[in-house]
Amino acid sequence: MPGHKRPTLGDATRGRILFGGDYNPEQWPEETWHEDVRLMKAAGVNSVTLGVFSWAKLEPAPGAREFGWLDTLMDLMHTADVGVVLATPTASPPPWMGHLHPDTLPVDRDGRTEWWGGRQHFSHSSATYRRYAAAITEDLAARYGDHPALTMWHINNEYCTYDWSEQAAARFRDWLRERYGDLAALNEAWGTAFWSQGYGDWAEIHTPRHAHYMKNPGQVLDFKRFTSDMLLECYTAERDIVRRATPHLPVTTNFMPLWVGQDAWRWAEEEDVVSVDLYPDPRDPLGAQHGALVQDLTRSQARGPWMLMEQAAGPVNWRGVNHPKPHGLNRLWSLQAVARGADAVCYFQWRQSRQGAEKFHSAMVSHAGEEGRTYQEIKRLGADLARISAEVTGSHSAAEIAILHDWHAWWAGDQEGRLSHEVDHPAVLRAWHRALWEAGLATDFAHPEHDLTGYKLVVVPQLYAVTDTAIDNLLAHVHAGGALVAGFLTGVADADDRVRPGGMDARLRELFGIRTLHEWWPLDADERVETDGFRGTLWSEELEQTGDATVEAAYKGAELDGLPAVLRNGRAWYVSTLPEPDAFRTLLARIAADAGARPVLDGLPPGVEAVRRGELLFLLHHGRDPVTVRLPGAHHDLLTGTTFTDEVTLGRYGVAVLRP
Ligand code: GAL
16 A cells, blocks of 8 residues: 555554464353463463464355354453454365365365365465455454454465466466566576477466476476465455555464475565464474574564564474473573564464364463463463563664575475485575574574675575576675675576576686586485595585685595685685584684674573673573573673673573673
8 A cells, every 4th residue: 555654563562572372262162261361361461363263163154254253252352451463264264165166275286186174275376265265354354453452463374385276277377477478488498498398388388297207497496486476465465455454453474484385585575574483393402593593584584573473382293203392491492582583472372272183282271271381381481571571572683694595596406306305405504504503693684685784794505596686796795895605506597597607607606716616526415525624414516716715625535635625715705515513613603703793692601592682682591401601791680680790590491681
């Protein structure tokens, strides 16, 4: 809407960190609702998400409406002073829809229909689905737009579906016409001269369904772009409806962390509030780092405070083995999210179900009820959040290092015919973030075409396909005095996934001081390559440097003996393998120090993480044995009300939120 000033998360928080979760009262009798309110109030819950999967309840037959139960709940929440994030229920259409309209059901790559009986069984390209989704959204907006409990809209839930159906194929052809204009351009972009794949008529083009042998990578890449765009159309259609009714209220949809199917940079531009669902495995020794990565990425997409829409208070039930969170871990990981910019700490879900597919998934109120450890810890967390809310909400944090990530580069590189299926894009990204995280360095994420001004160091774990604009951006960053470090398989292809002459863009080769990239030498899963400083994993390269570049580490022994493993050309560094974790931390810490980027706090004991948010310093202890942290001067801990003069001791999973 022209002139529309976009609302923000601050319009919903009004100075209180949002604390609560998905609330599915339709699974419970009405007396439980009153018990829920009592427990919510006791725990400091101030926000619930209603209606995420309520479509069949709201529209039990085509066009019917049953709002009475939701009216009661909205009123109940208002009386209790619990804000409502109202969801459109469009992630799980009622059974009647698929039964009456088979075109609303998605089809998998083998042509099999995905039936109702689970969830997310909607075809993003189905006009029928979209019509029903718009109608229920209109009616929800009309009925509840003025309700005083309403604080925010939540559209759908974790958009994540693919569709290879006939209706998706028709939309795919429209999308391709829009992108390429004519078939000649499409044939050129997809390189259809290879294997007799030239298209002579638009009608010949289908979604990349199951094929005898490797599919055309251009077609597959465009199908991924198309899928992200179609889902985004579904989102914006519903968003525009609620926005018309309530222009003053923010709208969001929840991302899955680092989900492959959505270009989340593009999506974030369409959201008033960026929100994410985060479920690190409590048994994963790197669970905290996984959380930190997702939090850094989400904050960067939001360019400010963001919403932790879902996490688990205890176990999930979708891993092979599902472990509970040990005492204190839920609090620690929640405060870690706040440290990294979250102004909302929410859960799936409020009360653990007794039936249905997720009855063994934890909730804020577990099967053990009020006396259960889970709820008791939730209560404690609610009190902690109340103590820090006023000084935390709305504040930003700055990082000196930007990690570049781009979904299109990921999609392009993830092709069937790549040289090594051991190279997994998110795993490479995690390894780079881990090295920086373990070195105590704060990181933002950025898109390769974003403005990089102000970052001392730009880190490129892997940008297989890279646009000319992005290359210009990287060169400009270095020419302006910034430092850059890139990993292998960067700059290989253009935006159409056409390999750039020389196997890496010539300007990038010049920047890094690479004269010739002779061959890529991928490594097997358990294979290591020696260098004179460390051992490399996953990948190695047969490179020849230019005269200006210095070899910071060289391969040792075997075929690549003496050739550069790490190259430096002024402020630009190139790392042609993935060093083992300790060595990688040391290397990136050195590169960061050289670039003038400082750790958040020097001299931290192992396992302690320091994060700055605004004026506040968060100390997060990821271990179980007490540790003492030396402080740069006296600090006041908002959680305990204690002033520490020069050091603070943190117990098991301990946290301090310190104001200087
Ligand atoms: C999310 C989803 C929730 C719930 C949760 C369980 O993916 O949005 O509805 O299923 O996972 O972990």
